[in-house]
Every structure is written in C-alpha cells, then in structure tokens.
Amino acid sequence: GESVGLHLPTLSVQEGDNSIINCAYSNSASDYFIWYKQESGKGPQFIIDIRSNMDKRQGQRVTVLLNKTVKHLSLQIAATQPGDSAVYFCAEKIIGNEKLTFGTGTRLTIIP
Amino acid sequence: NAGVTQTPKFQVLKTGQSMTLQCAQDMNHNSMYWYRQDPGMGLRLIYYSASEGTTDKGEVPNGYNVSRLNKREFSLRLESAAPSQTSVYFCASRNRGGGAETQYFGPGTRLLVL
Secondary structure (H helix, E strand, C coil), X not given: CCXXXXXXXXXXXXXXXXXXXXXXXXXXXXXXXXXXXXCCCCCCEEEEEEEXXXXXXXXXXXXXXXXXXXXXXXXXXXXXXXXXXXXXXXXXXXXXXXXXXXXXXXXXEEEC | CCCEEEECCEEEECCCCCXXXXXXXXXXXXXXXXXXXXXXXXXXXXXXXXXXXXXXXXXXXXCCEEEECCCCEEEEEECCCCHHHCEEEEEEEECCCCCCCCCEECCCEEEEEC
C-alpha cells in the first residue's frame, strides 16, 4: 500500500489475517512518526507512534516498523477484525516543530 | 472530556458568502491546528496556533483567517468562500512540552461551496 499520488491505495485482507500497510516518508530530518486511523465520516484517530531512535514499537495488535535508511514506515495489524476497516495515514514531523506532514493514506478493507 | 469539538458538522455556502468554523478543546492543550482534507489526499495544514495569542500560516493558508480566542478555542474564517474551498475541515490540538507530540483531532466540518 505505497502512497501513489491522488489515487488512494487499497488493501483487502481476510478477517483474521495480518495486514501490512506501507508508507514512504519524504523528509530525512523527520524524527517522529505517527499512524492514524480514519473511519468514514470521522476525524483521524491516533494508533501508534515511533521516534527515530527506535526501529520497532508494539502496541495492542499493532506494530510500527521504521527504516530510516530508505525512509520507510510500516504498520502491521495482527488478526484483523471488521472494525479495522478504515483509511490509515502515516504522518511525519520534526520533534519540536509544529508541522505534521501527512501521507495520502491507504484504505484497508477487511473481508468477513 | 469531550476532547476536540467542532461546529457546525455540515455547511453549504454560496460563492462569496462568509462563515466561521468553530473549534474547542478541553484537554488544556497549548497548540491548535486547522487542516483541510480533500478526496484522495491526506490532511494539509491551513493555520496553526502554538500558544494563546499566536497564529502562523501552514501549507495552504490562502483564503482563510484564524483567531485563537483563548486557550480552548481556535476558529477558522472564510471571508469569501470559493468552490475550491469545498472540503472537510479538521481541527486538532496538542500538548506541548514533556515530549508530547501527538495531535488529537475533532470530528470534522464538511463544507460545500456552490
């Protein structure tokens, strides 16, 4: 699910399977990264974040991986559920800076 | 806590009309932000306020003005709406200091300019 301009990438996953959503970030100076989940008609909801001094961070059913060498971020969701269906955005910033830059998002659909 | 609240939820304007989008947060956050979200795109920053009494331009400020009324409230004004401003507008807030970087978002205002 790489961001590819104006068309929202999509990913369909069978319920119960694991999903991986990818994101290429743009600024090599960014040192803070965050994943948001946005359900239809709602605002973005925080999922998990990671700082550049880490390459992996785990939450409940979610894991974020950071590869600074190739400026790549991924979100792994384990044992997907229907409620995981949403658009997922990665975002990057420089710690202390006010500006958070968003990727274009990936639409995840969980197939029952 | 209600978190970040926005009013109105929906609005239809005619070209040239003005309106103010309201945002309030009850988390005692220092920083507040206005974003717009267009189809197939991520959120783009319009304006932000790092603290009460200060505002700064973001990526797409043209056609908008903001007011940080107090620590809780941050409003976005369209003086003369244009069809290009049809979008979904999100307000967010963040607690500065102590390593807090996460922005928390409101439910959005859906604006249609005819």
